[in-house]
Amino acid sequence: MKKLAKVHFLYLLAIAIGTGIYAFGFVAFNMANHLAQGGVAGLSLISYALWHIDPSYVQLLINIPLLILGYRFLGRRTFIYTIWGIVSLAVWIWIIQRISFTINIGNDTLIAALLAGVFSGSGIGLVFRFGGTTGGTDILAKLFQIKKGIPVGRMLFIFESCILALSLSYVDLKHMMYTLIASFISMQMINLIQNGGYTVRGMLIITNHHVEVAKTIIEEIGRSATYLHGEGAYSGTEKEVLYVVLNPSEIQEVKQILSIIDPNAFASVINVHEVVGDFAPKRGRFKDLKK
Structure with a gap:
């Protein structure tokens, strides 16, 4: 039992570190450089840009009903790890926003996009590697697969596309292109971290x-x-x-x-x-x- 408890503690610690890495990139590069995102994070950026609502609150509020919907099919351990991932991410975002720091990239949006992708992909990849998630549209896509038989990948693509389209309400096409670059880098980093760095x-x-x-x-x-x-x-x-x-x-x-x-x-x-x-x-x- 002690060994199992130690393993769970290390997994929870790794998930917290992963959400911290992700949150830093989210605040330092996405929020600071008007770069959009998909998923619940993207919705929180829209609410922040249009109504100045703290993204940490929005992500928590949106994920609560999604967790209730996903309780039955997530499994006990995954459900606990997902709650931990959602809460720790919201806490990190809240804390980092209140820390005064400056990252000098010379107003280069391309560098900001690359760094946003590296941090988000590294953080989420670490969370996934240790059995956690940060909730969001993944839960909704899984629910559609169970209820309607629609593949998860297709539903995620639909959700991400709709959220990115909504993001055009506060970002121009130039920044949207940089957002797509950040998303591509993020996916590569997630795969790299999940696979342990080798193919x-x-x-x-x-x-x-x-x-x-x-x-x-x-x-x-x-x-x-x-x-x-x-x-x-x-x-x-x-x-x-x-x-x-x-x-x-x-x-x-x-x-x-x-x-x-x-x-x-x-x-x-x-x-x-x-x-x-x-x-x-x-x-x-x-x-x-x-x-």
């Missing part, structure tokens, strides 16, 4: 020489492989399928192995979102088998 590929290999291929991959590249039992849907022939997790740079090395051992092998490369367990970014190098 991984999975490779499915169908070959008549599975033992030899697996042995060579293990010995020459330093990656393990897993046998999966397969059967051709058309031919009915039983075959062994190899599954290997690799770095992108190692894909070409496996292709070279296949070209030598079994040129007729079938291989499929897939993107792997995350690897949990014993996977080191660097293991070994393929030695030229033709030597």
Whole structure:
């Protein structure tokens, strides 16, 4: 129990750090440079620009009904982490607004957009990595998926587009273009932080020489492989399928192995979102088998 409590504490601490990073970028670059955002944060910026309402209050008020709607499908732990993420973000935004500081970027809106994207993406990526969320339109999109069968990605795109369109009430087209740059950078940072800073590929290999291929991959590249039992849907022939997790740079090395051992092998490369367990970014190098 003590170990579990310690893990929960560390996760909550990481989420609080993530929301703090996000809040700093939100106040220092979005609010200070008239850069819009999507989601609930974007709505809070609209209310701040038009009616001077503190964004921290707006985000809390909008997220309360969304949390009530999402209680049933979020799950107990995710629900608690989401409440923590929403509250800590609002507190950070409230505090940072009241701290006097100046960041000299020479009135360069492009730099402001880049920094806004880096801070928001890094902060949200850290929150996601430790199982939290900051609520918002994610909850609403998930609800539409459950009730109406509409994909989450499509609903998020609709919500974000509508909020950005509403943001044109206080930003011009020039600043909207910078907002899109910030959003792109933010998404890249979220993916980078969530994936732990490295990209991984999975490779499915169908070959008549599975033992030899697996042995060579293990010995020459330093990656393990897993046998999966397969059967051709058309031919009915039983075959062994190899599954290997690799770095992108190692894909070409496996292709070279296949070209030598079994040129007729079938291989499929897939993107792997995350690897949990014993996977080191660097293991070994393929030695030229033709030597």
